[in-house]
Amino acid sequence: MSEATYYVLASLLDERLHGYGIVKKAALLSGGAVKLTTGTLYGALDRLVGQGLVDADGEEEVEGRLRRYYRISGKGAEAVRDEATRMRRAARAVEPRSGRAAIQGGGR
Amino acid sequence: MRLPRRYRVALLAYPAGYRVTRGPELAATLADGDDDRGRPSMREAGALAGRGLAMRLGAARSGEGLLVVAAVLILATLLSGFAWAERVYLLGGTASVWSTGGPGFWWTMALGVCAWVVLAAGPLGAAGDPRRRRIAVALTPPLFLLVFSAPGRLVIHDELGLGSILAYLEVVPHMITGNGVLTLPALTLATWVALRGLRPLSEAGRRRALAAALVVLGSIAVVRTLIRPDFPGGYADGALADLRTATFLAAAAVLVALAALVRLRPRRAPAAGRGR
Numbered sequence: 390m391s392e393a394t395y396y397v398l399a400s401l402l403d404e405r406l407h408g409y410g411i412v413k414k415a416a417l418l419s420g421g422a423v424k425l426t427t428g429t430l431y432g433a434l435d436r437l438v439g440q441g442l443v444d445a446d447g448e449e450e451v452e453g454r455l456r457r458y459y460r461i462s463g464k465g466a467e468a469v470r471d472e473a474t475r476m477r478r479a480a481r482a483v484e485p486r487s488g489r490a491a492i493q494g495g496g497r
Numbered sequence: 498m499r500l501p502r503r504y505r506v507a508l509l510a511y512p513a514g515y516r517v518t519r520g521p522e523l524a525a526t527l528a529d530g531d532d533d534r535g536r537p538s539m540r541e542a543g544a545l546a547g548r549g550l551a552m553r554l555g556a557a558r559s560g561e562g563l564l565v566v567a568a569v570l571i572l573a574t575l576l577s578g579f580a581w582a583e584r585v586y587l588l589g590g591t592a593s594v595w596s597t598g599g600p601g602f603w604w605t606m607a608l609g610v611c612a613w614v615v616l617a618a619g620p621l622g623a624a625g626d627p628r629r630r631r632i633a634v635a636l637t638p639p640l641f642l643l644v645f646s647a648p649g650r651l652v653i654h655d656e657l658g659l660g661s662i663l664a665y666l667e668v669v670p671h672m673i674t675g676n677g678v679l680t681l682p683a684l685t686l687a688t689w690v691a692l693r694g695l696r697p698l699s700e701a702g703r704r705r706a707l708a709a710a711l712v713v714l715g716s717i718a719v720v721r722t723l724i725r726p727d728f729p730g731g732y733a734d735g736a737l738a739d740l741r742t743a744t745f746l747a748a749a750a751v752l753v754a755l756a757a758l759v760r761l762r763p764r765r766a767p768a769a770g771r772g773r
Contacts, residue, residue, distance in 0.1 A: 409526045427523055427526045427527050427541055454529070455525045457522050
């Protein structure tokens with residue numbers, strides 16, 4: 390799962406959002422590290438909708454701008470939580486206390 | 498809903514069908530972002546161009562990039578075969594319109610470039626909507642005829658139009674025999690590559706296998722014309738060999754780069770934990 394995909398799913402966990410709503414939420418969640426471009430966002434959304442991880446959920450027109458909303462599916466929520474678990478495990482491998490330091494200490 | 502011109506231009510790289518169905522939504526998201534930043538973003542424009550191009554090239558359907566490479570190689574063989582036939586049969590074996598000083602030179606170059614574009618348009622069109630695909634397929638045969646007929650006749654008889662197209666038919670058999678057994682399958686495969694846009698093959702594996710076979714065949718053909726100076730009309734033949742080879746390589750490089758874009762983009766950043 391790419392970083393963009395991960396943050397698109399993560400931003401939809403709490404609420405349904407439209408395109409730019411996802412961009413802002415992803416930036417917020419990642420502390421500004423993930424700046425989704427429109428091209429990347431819709432590439433990810435098209436794929437996620439195709440895979441059934443995200444569903445389109447209504448649309449409205451605001452000041453002449455078409456806003457289509459998206460919400461995460463049960464399958465999508467499961468996928469992003471699995472990914473989070475995997476990354477937590479990966480992080481543990483390099484974090485000083487729990488993993489590597491202990492192993493290195495033990496080796497000496 | 499009529500989109501502001503700036504956003505219509507920004508979305509031009511996307512296939513027309515996608516622009517119609519998704520354009521308004523993408524434009525709205527772009528506009529929201531521009532409002533926040535207070536200015537249009539070059540980064541956004543670049544990402545849209547890359548994404549749209551990748552979609553056109555059929556990013557989701559692997560094997561398309563290979564088809565572009567195959568098309569380049571096949572065209573290279575055809576040009577080589579034509580150069581030989583044109584010299585022997587149209588100009589009496591004395592000169593070639595490929596000569597830099599020849600009056601038909603720029604015509605040939607310009608039409609050659611058209612041929613590159615149209616041949617690439619077969620696979621490119623396949624990723625677009627059906628209307629685009631039909632146009633690409635319909636344009637391919639006439640442009641082929643134009644490319645291979647007009648320059649030679651232009652020099653000799655100042656003929657254009659139907660006459661030059663009919664004259665092309667005289668050359669075809671010589672072209673086929675001239676470049677040995679390779680030109681005939683190359684011609685057949687070139688037609689197939691152009692036409693396959695009409696009805697994309699359903700099974701990805703079969704498509705990949707065919708594309709790979711085309712690349713192998715094209716490679717053999719090109720290498721053969723590249724390394725044998727005595728090969729009539731080949732890339733190593735004559736004073737213009739360098740320029741012809743350079744043109745081919747440059748065009749090939751561009752198309753291979755486009756093909757690489759297709760292969761790489763969807764597979765970028767495989768792990769979420771890797772980025773910062």
